[in-house]
Amino acid sequence: MIFISEAEIASLLTWEGTLKATEAALKAASNGTSAKTQRLYTQILNTPKWMITMPGYLEDSKYGGWACKTLTGNPQNVNGPTLNANIMLFDERSGALKTVLSGTEITNWRTAAASAVATKYLHSRVSNPEKVLSIFGCGEIGRAHAHCFYNSFEFIEIRLWNRTLQKAQKLASELNEKYNTTKFRVFENKEACARDADVIITATSPGKVPLIKYEWLKEGVHINATGVVGSSLSDKTFELDREIYKHSEVYVDNWPGANAELGELTGFGANMKAEVGEVILGKIAGPDGKQISVFQSLGMASEDCAMARLIYDLYMKKQQKNTH
Ligand SMILES: NC(=O)C1=CN([C@@H]2O[C@H](COP(=O)(O)OP(=O)(O)OC[C@H]3O[C@@H](n4cnc5c(N)ncnc54)[C@H](OP(=O)(O)O)[C@@H]3O)[C@@H](O)[C@H]2O)C=CC1
Numbered sequence: 001m002i003f004i005s006e007a008e009i010a011s012l013l014t015w016e017g018t019l020k021a022t023e024a025a026l027k028a029a030s031n032g033t034s035a036k037t038q039r040l041y042t043q044i045l046n047t048p049k050w051m052i053t054m055p056g057y058l059e060d061s062k063y064g065g066w067a068c069k070t071l072t073g074n075p076q077n078v079n080g081p082t083l084n085a086n087i088m089l090f091d092e093r094s095g096a097l098k099t100v101l102s103g104t105e106i107t108n109w110r111t112a113a114a115s116a117v118a119t120k121y122l123h124s125r126v127s128n129p130e131k132v133l134s135i136f137g138c139g140e141i142g143r144a145h146a147h148c149f150y151n152s153f154e155f156i157e158i159r160l161w162n163r164t165l166q167k168a169q170k171l172a173s174e175l176n177e178k179y180n181t182t183k184f185r186v187f188e189n190k191e192a193c194a195r196d197a198d199v200i201i202t203a204t205s206p207g208k209v210p211l212i213k214y215e216w217l218k219e220g221v222h223i224n225a226t227g228v229v230g231s232s233l234s235d236k237t238f239e240l241d242r243e244i245y246k247h248s249e250v251y252v253d254n255w256p257g258a259n260a261e262l263g264e265l266t267g268f269g270a271n272m273k274a275e276v277g278e279v280i281l282g283k284i285a286g287p288d289g290k291q292i293s294v295f296q297s298l299g300m301a302s303e304d305c306a307m308a309r310l311i312y313d314l315y316m317k318k319q320q321k322n323t324h
């Protein structure tokens, strides 16, 4: 059995590969080539700490795999990341465990890639010049989105907001330096950060008060809301206010997950429109550009299957090269 560490994975991850693998998984959710198994939440009693078990299967010659991810999460972590993930990849013929992959960075990258794929298909105007992107939350998922969207699109400005301001400042400096740019700007005020934005990403552990208000939003804005809304968390909250859902077309990554975990949104008056994969496949037309579109990202086991297979194949290739 092989263990592929975070360090190995970091040397193998590319945005191009991650975007392709994630798009394959989003498509598969809508054409019947991935398993529709529910994920399971297990909470440590009387705490906000959870474990999610995500078994999945994806049929695909390049990105197919049979895997199970376990993630533990503690939204109150102060000195460490909220999430810790590991992925077990199984041999499809024998059922034997083939590989365990550290899954935290894979989760960060594929979550950002899912938002980028959703943005590409739901907000085709993203390729127009002069677009502004606003990212709320500069933790691990927010950071991955900043890199992914910088590398995938041509925004003129990328705004960063974080509850703890210094974290946004640190990330902005890192990104401006790495990419030799001044596009990354820190906003202290949420409303100013959201106003006039063409694309918004929310990547926080949702608090008691929603982060973003409807009255701040530009016509036709596209929002990728990624903050977790677990099915068994008793005090479930959302990053967007109810008015946003009431006036939006909401897209999801998979209906079985949305039916289990996003039931409240229908109660808020949301038009639960389609899976992103249905738009990719041309089964359903995407937004007309006037309405607000929300990709309410849950994350899918099949995305992890695709990523585990991608990384496993790259790792094996590298090992073979090193032994010759
Ligand atoms: N959709 C998907 O596929 C996935 C979603 N997620 C979800 O993404 C979210 C971010 O995870 P991750 O980046 O790993 O976590 P991190 O711990 O790295 O970051 C958490 C972020 O949330 C912010 N935050 C926490 N509480 C509040 C609050 N009450 N109001 C505003 N901001 C708050 C933190 O701000 P501060 O710096 O001030 O503490 C920080 O920016 C989580 O909800 C996670 O469950 C994760 C993986 C996949």
Ligand SMILES: O=C([O-])C1=[NH+]CCC1
Pocket (backbone or CB within 6 Å): 052, 071, 107, 228, 229, 298, 299, 300, 301
């Ligand atoms: O898909 C995923 O890995 C997760 N979704 C919410 C928290 C983690």
